[in-house]
Amino acid sequence: MAVAETTDAHVHLMPPRLMAAIRKSLAREAGWTFDHPVERDAMEAALRSAGVDRYLALPYAHEAGMAADLNEWVLAESADSDMAVPFATVHGDDEVESVVRAAFEAGARGLKFQCPVQECGPADPRLAPAFELAAEYDRPVLFHAGTAPMFEESEHVGADQFAEFVASFPDVRACAAHMGTYETPAFLDMAREHDQVFLDTTMALSSRTADVLGFDPETIADETLTDLSDSIMYGSDFPNLPYPYDDERRGLLARDLSESTYCDLFHRTAGRFLDG
Secondary structure (H helix, E strand, O other), X not given: OOOOOOEEEEEOXXXXXXXXXXXXXXXXXXXXXXXXXXXXXXXXXXXXHOOOOEEEEOOOOOOOOOHHHHHXXXXXXXXXXXXXXXXXXXXXXXXXXXXXXXXXXXXXXXXXXXXXXXXXXXXOHHHHHHHHHHHHHOOOEEEOOOOOOOOOOOOOOOHHHHHHHHHHOOOOOEEEHHHHOOOHHHHHHHHHHOOOEEEEOOOOOOOOHHHHHOOOHHHOOHHHHHHOOOOEEOOXXXXXXXXXXXXXXXXXXXXXXXXXXXXXXXXXXXXXXHHO
């Protein structure tokens, strides 16, 4: 099936040296290898050739003191792009309020947290000023809130922590990346119960998911994707994707879904996540 418009809601745009360090860590911990480019122009050329019209540009700060400069870099790169929608990040040990307010004032459209790597999650009281500003500025938040692929022992992830955020900040739109794997049923239930809850499909519904993530995408029924299509959006994890980009969509496009559902998954739901 051809999709008229595609938003990739999970793309990492970061300085090449930082991306190299992230890839080295992923290669060591997960055994993944990567062939996709990391410079913005080359990334965008690859995304355009795959039919992507825009993407959420997601940074994350793995240590204190780097978020402000990283946010500034992402915003500058995005200003030169007709595809990138810039997000910002902050570390729990930063001056959270000032870093996030500066990013929002400069044009950041939301916040991204790679919770287990940053060691601060949706229930971390240090991040409360960031979440309060997200409510004030009407900006969404995207969390790596699930335990996949290697974070089952992390104290910074899990459905319970995400549920605590949802209860504490009911006016903030929040996305659980990777369909909340490996606690997908609990995250799906939250999406059913709360309009503010979103999920992205990143690496969870691909033709390579079982091999790479150790998760069976067939446990998520077509009926579930149809019923929750206004809460689920396509994402890829590009360029840190350990297989060809087309494989990310192949499993999803092979499903028996309506044109309207596909339009939600690939474009409309991302718009709702961004703008409410």
